[in-house]
Amino acid sequence: MDHASRDHGLNRMTELLTDEVETGEPVRQRIPVAVLGATGSVGQRFVQLLEDHPWFRLHEVVASERSAGKRYADAAQWRLETSMPSKASDLVVRSLGDELESGLIFSGLDSSVAGEAEDLYADRGAVVVSNSKNHRMDPDVPLLIPEINAEHLAAIDRQRGRRGSRGYIVTNPNCSTIGLAMAIAPLERLFGIDALHVTTMQAISGAGYAGVPSYAILDNVIPYISGEEGKIESEPLRILGKWSGGHFVDASFRISAQTNRVPTIDGHMMTIALSLRKKPEANLIDAVRRAIAEFSGEPQELALPSAPRRPLHLVDEADRPQPRLDRDRERGMSVSVGRIRPCPILDIRMVALVHNTIRGAAGAALLNAELLEARGLL
Numbered sequence: 001m002d003h004a005s006r007d008h009g010l011n012r013m014t015e016l017l018t019d020e021v022e023t024g025e026p027v028r029q030r031i032p033v034a035v036l037g038a039t040g041s042v043g044q045r046f047v048q049l050l051e052d053h054p055w056f057r058l059h060e061v062v063a064s065e066r067s068a069g070k071r072y073a074d075a076a077q078w079r080l081e082t083s084m085p086s087k088a089s090d091l092v093v094r095s096l097g098d099e100l101e102s103g104l105i106f107s108g109l110d111s112s113v114a115g116e117a118e119d120l121y122a123d124r125g126a127v128v129v130s131n132s133k134n135h136r137m138d139p140d141v142p143l144l145i146p147e148i149n150a151e152h153l154a155a156i157d158r159q160r161g162r163r164g165s166r167g168y169i170v171t172n173p174n175c176s177t178i179g180l181a182m183a184i185a186p187l188e189r190l191f192g193i194d195a196l197h198v199t200t201m202q203a204i205s206g207a208g209y210a211g212v213p214s215y216a217i218l219d220n221v222i223p224y225i226s227g228e229e230g231k232i233e234s235e236p237l238r239i240l241g242k243w244s245g246g247h248f249v250d251a252s253f254r255i256s257a258q259t260n261r262v263p264t265i266d267g268h269m270m271t272i273a274l275s276l277r278k279k280p281e282a283n284l285i286d287a288v289r290r291a292i293a294e295f296s297g298e299p300q301e302l303a304l305p306s307a308p309r310r311p312l313h314l315v316d317e318a319d320r321p322q323p324r325l326d327r328d329r330e331r332g333m334s335v336s337v338g339r340i341r342p343c344p345i346l347d348i349r350m351v352a353l354v355h356n357t358i359r360g361a362a363g364a365a366l367l368n369a370e371l372l373e374a375r376g377l378l
């Protein structure tokens, strides 16, 4: 991060804090935001996480024609563990394509409509922070995990030029990709990865509310999730690659992914085996454990509101991480990594767990937007 960006971020944070102290009304200073797809699985997480957000305030909610015109409380079948925020309940759901007042828009739209709608709002001048797959691999759209590849934000200038607008899109990766990319980032940085195999066990909330019928998933495991393996085999290479000479240059290791839907509600778990290009001479397992435990990035340096203190949480118990016990670490923003041990075929094996609708979706998008604000890009 350059000094000017960091200074802008810190000044902006000081401004917000100062204003809170002087007026006692921090709500007025928060940036009004819209959520597209606000009634869905990811959309509801946005609404929940925005309730007490210190920088952003939920101002508009948008969903399909099935929901438009209704009060949010009547349109959304609220399924989260906390009550629906009272300020959200009375918002009237807007139609996709409506003019919005918010300059910052979070998208949790179904991918059948996300691509066009996100382009529309970015072309109109809004900053769109998206969860959907549609624009993730565009040549000038950052696929962002702030702890790993904040320098990819340099692509925004090029994107603004293409659109002829001050608006732009930033995306977060697929929910399993986020857990995988975070768990392996310190290893790629220190040792270089040669090849990797990952098998996921993904929760049903990852399929959205209409998702997997109970009759199909109870007492069962489904060894197929449409399109998922391709995303997990390509997105980490973009994330762990570089922005150089005006385009993205992917990391060059090989990934093989197998994905399974399992009957947990939240939390995608994955087993990972990988080979490294350079092996430290001293104990490899200790070096890998240290690299994971010490992993940190710009969100921690800037103390962004949604940043976990430790983005990777090393778990020592032989039978952890587990979705029910570990998914909520640091409000669902920390990825748990455990069972780090030698692999008889590759070099290392381990288990990682990510909360799919928080660090894997809405929480990740909020952290992305906080980084944009801290860098003066909103």
Ligand code: NAP
Binding pocket: 036, 037, 038, 039, 040, 041, 042, 043, 062, 063, 064, 065, 066, 067, 068, 096, 108, 109, 110, 111, 113, 114, 131, 132, 133, 173, 174, 175, 205, 206, 207, 208, 209, 210, 356, 357, 360, 361
């Ligand atoms: P979901 O529960 O099915 O919600 C989809 C949302 O899109 C709903 O608000 C729905 O509104 C809206 N929508 C559907 N068709 C529409 C249309 N024609 N016009 C306007 N709005 C429309 O899906 P989800 O699981 O939240 O996923 C949302 C996006 O995030 C997807 O692209 C998904 O791939 C991605 N994602 C999901 C996860 C996860 O863990 N669930 C993680 C990462 C990324 P109505 O309620 O009015 O139909």
